[in-house]
Amino acid sequence: MSETGQKQTHGFQTEVKQLLQLMIHSLYSNKEIFLRELVSNAADASDKLRFKALQNADLFEGDANLRVRISADAENNTVTISDNGIGMTHDEIVAHLGTIAKSGTADFFSKLSGDQAKDSQLIGQFGVGFYSAFIVADKVTVRSRAAGAASNEAVEWSSEGEGEFTVQAIEKSGRGTDIILHLKEDEKEYADEWRLRSIVTKYSDHISVAVEMLSPEVEAVAEEKDDEGNVVRPAIEAKPAQWEAINKATALWTREKADISDEEYNEFYKHVSHDFADPLLWEHNKVEGKTEYTSLLYIPSKAPFDMYNREKQHGLKLYVQRVFIMDDAEQFMPTYLRFVKGLLDSNDLPLNVSREILQDNKVTQAIRKGCTKRVLKMLEKLGNKDAEKYQSFWDEFGQVLKEGPAEDMANKEQIAKLLRFSSTETDSAVQNVSLPQYVERMKDGQDKIYYVVADSFEAAKNSPHLEVFRKKGIEVLLLADRIDEWLVSHLTEFDGKQLQSVTRGGLDLGEMDDAETKEAQEKLEQEFDDVISRVKAALEGKVKDVKVSHRLTDSPACIVTDEHDMSSQMAKLMASVGQEVPETLPIFEVNVEHELVKHVAETQDEDQFKQWSEVLFDQATLAERGSLKDPASYVARLNKLMLSLTNR
Template sequence: MSDTGHKEVHGFQTEVKQLLQLMIHSLYSNKEIFLRELVSNSADAADKLRFKALSNGDLYDGDANLRVRVKADKDANTITISDNGIGMTRDDVIAHLGTIAKSGTADFFSRLSGDQASDSQLIGQFGVGFYSAFIVADKVVVRTRAAGTEVSDGVEWTSAGEGDFSVENIEKSTRGTDIILFLKEEEKEFLDDYRLKSIVTKYSDHISIPVEMMSEEVAEVPASEGPDGEEIPAVAAIPAEWEGVNKAEALWTREKSDVSDDEYKEFYKHVSHDYGDPLLWAHNKVEGTTEYTSLLYVPEKAPFDMYNRERQHGLKLYVQRVFIMDDAEQFMPTYLRFVKGLLDSNDLPLNVSREILQDNKVTQAMRKGCTKRVITMLDKLGKKDAEKYQTFWDEFGQVLKEGPAEDMANKEAIAKLLRFASTENDNAVQNVSLNDYIERMKEGQDKIYYVVADSFEAAKNSPHLEVFRKKGIEVLLLSDRIDEWLMSHLTDFNEKQLASVTRGDLDLGDMDDAETKEAQEKIEKEFDSVVSRLKESLGDKVKDVRITHRLTDSPACIVTDDQDMSSQMMKLMQSVGQEVPESKPIFEINAEHDLVQHVSNEQDEAKFGQWAEVLFEQAMLAERGSLKDPASFVARLNTLMLSLTK
């Protein structure tokens, strides 16, 4: 039994204060969105009660007809949105209506640009639709009672959208929630029933819960005498009553041909709480061993916390059109965590739990089907509309790159979706597919070449590319943080090996003619003594020293042995606090470079040693971006430069 009348005043969370100021100053250019958000929240509350009532029918308390009601009161200047759903306790009210229950809200505010259209879409990603009430209202009152509690356990929340809100215990005869909006003077257009009905029809037609409004009251018409003296009987008054204004039919149960694009887009906003339109979607009914309906959406914009692999993700799960749970991650792999939508299964039990879903054969079949559906949808987009696919890739490409390591069964199909920058273009745009690359391969080329670096500029200017540019061989330029990890799992594609230009001994196979190979062997013999001197001078700093065939303009480079960890993988492990196994690089010198020729002729072994160190450290700097002892490198370089002036 609660203490009815007990009232407390609470301050809003800092982020909520900022958000309310944005709302109050009409951030949204489309103000009618407030009704869509509040009706959507009420429908979710009804869905949640229906699910809980599966195991506890007493929660219905004799009222199992779930609905949402919208009523305008012109005299009081209010709009009330009511539901008989799950309701809230006092603790729920304080937690949910005083706090944005999401991580990264500070990041959200740092992203605001001042552009109303883009900022309103950003807000949608944070699931804060309730606060949209303050777009049209200067005061909001919420009266609620949780299902299964006493009449005296009602709670009233009140706020004028400023620094605080009050919470008071009240008596509430019915379960569920009433949201009362006290409209601003300039927002009275929303008191018109026709206007409200048109908004509900536009945005909430697809909601499976009935949305009801009061019909127009018809006054009594007394009996009268017609123009010819005949008696016209009286017409009894028809009182106003609640009537449904939406179809109240689950959109995904309808035939695809009966659903318009606009309806699909509005339903996406309902299930995703995104304010923008989806990029594309797929609606499918699967029959056979496993029967289910899927409606899957790819957003146009990435959510703010997409790179947090621990964030909640997944699909809404329905069983025989009964809502079961949000964020059912069992049906979508982590690398597709940006996909929104729902599944409606005919084969799962109504009392299914997350634990049961984990190892359920039906779940595995549905996950496999949904994964392939998304991959196929993206593959078709890439072939049909390169510009639209580029929009997708720019937003979600780095997440999709997690796929080859996570999903071996679909590795080849995922690889077709990947896009890269390459030496074919002079910009950082990632728009080259592996199929594109293969189509442009040189005669005799049997490998797909790539380089991984810290930035596009570093990849583009890598000395390892020199021989490839000379021969006109395309190289993929990889500079995303995940790329080294990706390529450690994506070792081949379409029967072509993917080869790093910075690893192992370079062998261009049939692309090197006999004359070139003969010249290379000759240089190696001529510089055999120089290589020996360099090995002795550098000692255990290197695994090996050899003549390079990669360079045309640079004096030297370092190469990673095939069995060792690459420089980029070392950096990746170090950045997350992992120990890195010690490995020594291979040092390659360009025997035709003037500086190497100068060093080879140096007879003073001490000075030769200094030159060897400088050449090696220059190569390390170019490859890894840093040195363990940069001060010593600078001192050696200065000494050698001064000696050249004497």
């Protein structure tokens, strides 16, 4: 630590510089949220001190009355937000106020459009509470001393939001943090105490820590009487200005649901999540019985930018008997529900509970089970009640929910009901078909749920494997998300119906193929048995088998995966994450009724027959997998065959 008075100058992280420019240029139409964000941070600092003091009461330094104080100085055009919470050390203040410790920053900035309304929503999803101070201030000073540190170990951070900040050691008698906002000339309204009071009442009434402001000073007034001796105005005793709480300072989740307005629930969500948008929906529930706890669970309306980072800490705020214990208690929510925000307050966990104790705790497991079912029930209810609202949820969080069947075997069927897909019955890539809807629309005699997995919606929609299904009017689910192959490898059935890939070998449409159709298929196989043998010889070493196709009506050929082999999409998925992929040969199916295949069958020159067979195989591979191992050889063969046709 440097000696008192010595300044150190640091440069902001690149992402912070960009963000500050957006803040400074007033992206927010609702500027007053700066106070909500700073008060929320101050309340969090108080919660963290209360938790640490469970192990070391000396951190209270004789003052266990935790609070946040707001004061305005109209003459100097400043606003100060002070707390007596945990405070920060020199290293913590440099790390917390000089960088954005979140993944997805590049993605965040790439999505900025220049439209102030849209960009402010993006910033809200990103979560940048402290930096909102620069919406109204052209200079911000932070003075902080960590609880338990000496008075000369305090630190002052200061910046004008221009790309640099300074840090120096100072003396500070009390623990905690003071944030001084030097307001811009056109933001003087925020130096008015009544304006600040109204903002706190609007946004921070629910915070369990007292938010205090000085009451007006009262001058003494003598008693007044009329001519008849009646008191017309009683005497008023002089009162000095004193700190008074201006919020309810009661934990919102401990109140009765009937007494809490939607606006209060919305503001509390913004406090716990640091999101700027209202949540999509929430559930406030008190559980009594063997395990007693209160949960307040929120589904956000927008996904954060780091949602797909499974390694990032996620989870709920944990309180024990209304005492804050930890942020991001991931033990209470499975990873596939990592988008859920909110809190838990348990009566059955010890106050000194740690992450290690939570890991194998039976109470934890019971609460996790209850909260998981609660969220799934919330989503099921939303899907049944409001399809449009559920679609907005699915568009934001659907790919994460698709991780569920692999992770949560106990709730697999319930999760499956929540999934949405595109299908051959829809005209766009919008995923709005549920499995119950698919089952309800199944054809007479259909006993399987058919699907195709491809790299894109267009590739899935135009897959040659769908031809016989279109001919018979059978709906097929079109799966194009990267996780879909992983999903169907774990979700193998629904409602007693097997999920069947149309790209797998041995296609059997069961009762949907009549005896006449099956007889015609057998006749074709016998008729073209010699041709199939020739193709098999021409492609020896490249295919596992060659068969007459009964799934193609318009395309000349396709490749399919043997029933027990790894699919091409799963192989791509494994390769993309650096896994070794076993080499497997596909089954090659040819449409013997296609004119091109008939032409090949009539080719007597064995060299040309081999080249035609290889071209058909490469085309089928290209249609299924999107690439070839040796595209140059394919082009050379195709050119040679084209020349041979033109020379006839």
